[in-house]
Amino acid sequence: MAPAQVAGATAGAGGGGSSAAAAPPPGPGKGSGPRRSVMGTRPWVAAVFLLPALVLLGALVAYPIVYTIKRSLYDADGSAFIGLKNFGTVFSDHGILTAVRNNVVWVVVAPTVATALGLVFAVLTEKVRWGTVFKLIVFMPMAISMLAAGIIFRLVYEQDPSQGVANAVVVAVHDTFTDNAAYPGARPRPNSDLAPSAGGSFTSKSAAAAGTPADLPLVGIPQNKVPAGAQDARPASPQPGVVTGTVWLDFRPGGTGKPGVIDPGEKALSGVKVQAVKDGKVVASAKSGKDGTYKLPAAAVGAQLRLPASNFSGKYEGINWLGPSLVTPSIIASYIWMWAGFAMVLIAAGLAGVPRELMEQARVDGANEWQVFRRITVPLLAPVLVVVTVTLMINVLKIFDLVYIIAPSSSQQNANVLALQLYLSSFGGGDDQGVGSAIGVILLLLVLPVMIFNIRRLRREGRR
């Protein structure tokens, strides 16, 4: 804080000094009285009025910028001058490069989509009776802090479908169209005749013979997942000319059962699909019955038995929203949820100022609604759209909170952005504020062109 005050003090002193110098006593040589500016005020009066603003700007904007630039040239302790080495670190660290890449994605995608959505909402709500209510709802997320929004979306994207809304929807839709396996997660007892084969199925090593039952032991099914009313498993009776056998849960509580033997009390597994495979082709197939027995026709004799993967395929777990590949798009979506309302309100305000006659004219001339939108509304709104996009771009370059909160630690690096990396480098364990300042300077350089563009556009507008 002390240096800031010093800076402020010098700024103030400088202001005072210059005013003193600029307001010399009425010089006899000039003979035109006290010098006055165009506005007719004395320069020192102007300086006095400007002083508070200058002090504040100097202390809160100019000084931090200058200090950050200076700090970026020093090492982690801030004691040794190391030139541009920190910038070298920034551009060689793969984590920071991910951040740069993600920032590019953010700047390109987020403002565009948010503005486009805002435009659509604004134009459509104009024509709806309940437009105001709709606008209010879309704008509502803006009233929530980034932190709260981050926590909301952390929950929305939760992997467990019973907790995360996004996955609850995905799983519900998925399960409507596909059947669930009878015994998810189960598999044959290891060291039995069945060995894992392609695609999660299990195939017997020996060929099935008629007359000797081929029993298929399964394990890994919780006792309470066995359907209620399941019968005790029964050895299949050998029948001439056909292949028979039993599918059962080869496990008794307490581990008291003998592996591979149908012990009394072990449950039959009904509804398990058993296929007979000859030379890679399915020649026959059957389902196990209530008592676990199955019967395959004569064609199955000499074939290998296979339990297809559909018996065991695990439950569909939904999309891994916050996994390494999807985390950035997921967070961008939450950002758009927040800021589309902002874009909508600004664009709607712009739309109110657009002359209606032009649209009416176009409609009278036979243009359809799309043509009106495309050829009249959008061009007339262009200045507003640019303002909104540019504002959002500046906002997005600085994005920090959403990423910090939503990304779980395991994919934080995949979701990294410059502002987050700035924080992590400066305070997150590495404690290298030199590198942190360097990232700050880079962020400043990235924002500058957008700012300059914005200022120039404003000036142009002011001149008009």
Added chain:
Amino acid sequence: MLRLTARTRTTRIALAVVSASALALTAAACGGGGSDDGDKKSSAPTTASSASGGGDALQLPDLHGQKLEVAAVWTGPEQKNFQKVLDEFDKRTGAKTTFVPTGDSQSTFLGTKIQGGAPPDVAFLAQNGVLHQFADKGWLKPLGPEAQAQLSKNFSTGWQQLGAWKGKQYGVYAKVSNKSMIWYNTAAFSNAGATEPKTWADFLKTAETVFESGTPPVSVGGADGWTLTDWFENIYLSQAGPAKYDQLAAHKIKWTDPSVKDALTTLGQLFGNKDLLAGGPKGALGTDFPKSVVQTFTGNPPAAAMVYEADFVSAFISANTKAKVGTDAKEFPFPAVGTGKAPVVSGGDVGVALKDGPGAQALLTFIASTDAAKIWAQGGGYLSPNKSLDLAAYPDDVQRNIAKSLIAAGDDFRFDMSDQAPAAFGGTKGEGEWKDLQDFLVKPSDVAGAQAKLEADAAKAYGS
């Protein structure tokens, strides 16, 4: 009302003094005179009483009107338990202490506070490496004579040395943990007919047996990187031996060393088998530590039969599940890997003073005392290296046995490796070892890749 409180307080102090004087006659005179006097002479009575075999001879200064801030990583039941110790301290000294949770990125939290000029008075550092970092920066205040006296009286040299750096004693390891144990659900074990394994091979076999019973065997809290580093450290200490362990902890050998490869391959035998991990690797990555414990001890069948973590798991079990430690939940020592001995990895939180003044020192003195350890121990989920503490203070046999084995191990233990490393490598969310092992959990087949990443991050953080 106010007077009454004041009077009760004086009575209490008087009572404490009387009971102290009964044991140590010399203390009576100065204790009755007032706390200021007592403070000056306290070192003499303390030594006198310790010679007479311990007892309540703790002298704390009068701190009425003083506010103390204590920061530590604890939350939930651990925090509640510690609050009892703070309450007792407030009662004895009249100070007003507040607890501030630091969150997982502790060095960041404290670093920012210290640099901002508002450090807490006392902080408990979860990472030994952070103690070194902070001491080097001159942020820590060495222990005063009273705290030092309690420390030398109650703690073995091994624990004292861990709290020292470059010849100065900075900290008190008041709360430690035995990180070499696996907790299991007794119902799930008896249902599967499984028994406590002694070796890693047995452990895998047990897990297999449990899987066959239909209960997912092992719960891993992969969303918290530190649980993964603890898995690795136990395997490494047992497999590669203590000598290599110390070398790797100091980064004298590289992470690309063949011993690391062996340890990761061993760990991959568990992480790579989706049948053995509750929820598979992806599920494990989405499970944080509290959930990993809770899901092991709720439901029938539970979501997992075994969970690995330190003794403080018992506090989580008692607070968040209906299971009873000792009957429903039991533990067995981490199995020995290969030909090595069963590992004893321990961790701990070291109390350090960040501010000068009698308050911080008095609190550390109290923390180092047997009185504080006793209150702390009664809540469960707490382990003290304080050798003067009567084992009867622990609430159950499980906890008592863990404490007994820890005290019996004397100085024959190894401190958590990731906690000895610089924070950027071993103690920051989403970075360094935490992140690299999370990646390994998802892709356990890529041992070489994990090693390369670990080495790159380690080299950066150790600066070598």
